[in-house]
Amino acid sequence: MEIKKCMGCGSELQIAHADQRGYARSMDHDYCQSCFRLKHYRDFKRVKARVDxxxxxxxxxxxxxxxxxxxxxxxxxxxxxxxxxxxxxxxxxxxxxxxxxxxxxxxxxxxxxxxxxxxxxxxxxxxxxxxxxxxxxxxxxxxxxxxxxxxxxxxxxxxxxxxxxxxxxxxxxxxxxxxxxxxxxxxxxxxxxxxxxxxxxxxxxxETELVDKISDDTLVSLSPQKTIKPTVFQIYEKQTILFGNLGAITITPKSTVNIISYLPVTLKRIKPERLDANLALEHEFMIENPEYRLRNWPQLEDKIDMEIYDLGFVSIQGETVAVETYFDKSAVITIRKAMI
The missing domain is CATH 3.40.50.300 (P-loop containing nucleotide triphosphate hydrolases)
Structure with a gap:
């Protein structure tokens, strides 16, 4: 029998196993059930492809x-x-x-x-x-x-x-x-x-393991459809910027430091000593079962971007004495020279 593939995702269509990739109710259909729901109902439940x-x-x-x-x-x-x-x-x-x-x-x-x-x-x-x-x-x-x-x-x-x-x-x-x-x-x-x-x-x-800790509804919010309006925090003394319950960046400035967020989530400025208490609160951006890891970064350039995989990036501009991150262990963070 000729192999028929879904027009949406390319999976081989099959009618035997509803819980497996490529399932369609009829071989006369052009789309698997997952792609049909995406196309007609914007059903964003995970239909992640197992690809090689x-x-x-x-x-x-x-x-x-x-x-x-x-x-x-x-x-x-x-x-x-x-x-x-x-x-x-x-x-x-x-x-x-x-x-x-x-x-x-x-x-x-x-x-x-x-x-x-x-x-x-x-x-x-x-x-x-x-x-x-x-x-x-x-x-x-x-x-x-x-x-x-x-x-x-x-x-x-x-x-x-x-x-x-x-x-x-x-x-x-x-x-x-x-x-x-x-x-x-x-x-x-x-x-x-x-x-x-x-x-x-x-x-x-x-993708990192962080994705598995984020709900589908929250993941949808991480895919904005219009220009992101940057949020700017001016740091004059040691302060912490909170990323929901995902974690935080603590900055000790040498002079004035600007943290500019290009993330589609709301950040919050707090006192460093209030970090644990704030992580335990409900936030707009939440992950499941966070486990935190502290990381102290070496001396950074005056203008750098900190990219958090699967989330986006923030820019740190100004001279710092110390920068530390306290994020869930699944978060992958990289540093680069500032794009902007």
Whole structure:
């Protein structure tokens, strides 16, 4: 019998096991049940694809056409997958910087490009062009069209970088499944268009264990649809900035320090001695069963970004005497030179 795949996520359709990937009520359907609910009811319950990074990278290794590498600018460091970088070596790569519209317009593309180039400075990949896009603004995708017309094209990137959303916007349809809470592309999906063949690939694994501690409703709130208005805290003395019950950053300033949040969650300024009491309270942003770990950071530059994987980033600007973080053990935190 001919294998039939879901038009949304690429899973092989089956009618035998309702609790397994690719289940459909009838083999006459074009979508699995999970993708059908996403498409028609915006049911954001987790339908996370169990995908094989090795198979995806092997596909990219053998691909000869143009490659659109979709990078989530709100999660810059997390979007850089080491296995993908190796597979992109020697390829015809266009770097597609997604979610540009979430950053304020005052942030120039030049600053963003410099931040990306710093992150890729020692990596074995070169790009033909950098294109800044948003799935909500189809006109931003127009620079991609000549590449599609010229050759077969594949969209690649990490989980939730927004590949399927961009493809839907680019092609003017909503066939591919899109959820803000999980990876929904399970297999390579080839789409024949009037311009040329376009391929959607499964998102490469980059999520941390923190995701498993966040409810679906909260994860939806971590996928904003409009520009994030930065929140600024001026620090004149030792103070703590609270991230719900996820954890906190404590700053001891040498002079005035500004903490600028580009996160889609509300932060709170507290006294360091009140940290434990505040972590025990109810907050807008909550995780399940937190276990905390203290980390003291070495002397930092005057302007740095602190990226918290699966959440976003804050900028710390000014001279500090000490910076310490007290976050759930599942939180992955990296430091880079400030983007903005």
């Amino acid at each position: 990074d090795g198979a995806t990278l092997e596909f990219i290794d053998g691909f000869k056409g143009n490659i659109f590498w979709v990078l989530d600018i709100m999660h810059l460091n997390q979007s850089i997958h080491t296995g993908l970088l190796r597979s992109l070596r020697g390829k015809k790569v266009v770097l597609v910087v997604n979610k540009r519209d979430l950053l304020p317009k005052s942030v120039s593309n030049t600053k963003i490009e410099h931040a990306i180039m710093r992150a890729l400075r020692d990596e074995p990949v070169s790009v033909m062009e950098i294109v800044y896009v948003s799935a909500l603004k189809r006109e931003t995708l127009e620079p991609l069209l000549p590449y599609i017309e010229n050759d077969e094209t594949a969209f690649v990137g990490c989980v939730n970088a927004g590949k399927s959303s961009l493809l839907n916007a680019l092609l003017g349809n909503q066939n591919l499944s899109v959820s803000p809470v999980a990876s929904t592309t399970a297999d390579v999906v080839r789409i024949e268009t009037g311009l040329g063949d376009v391929i959607d690939t499964p998102g490469l694994s980059n």
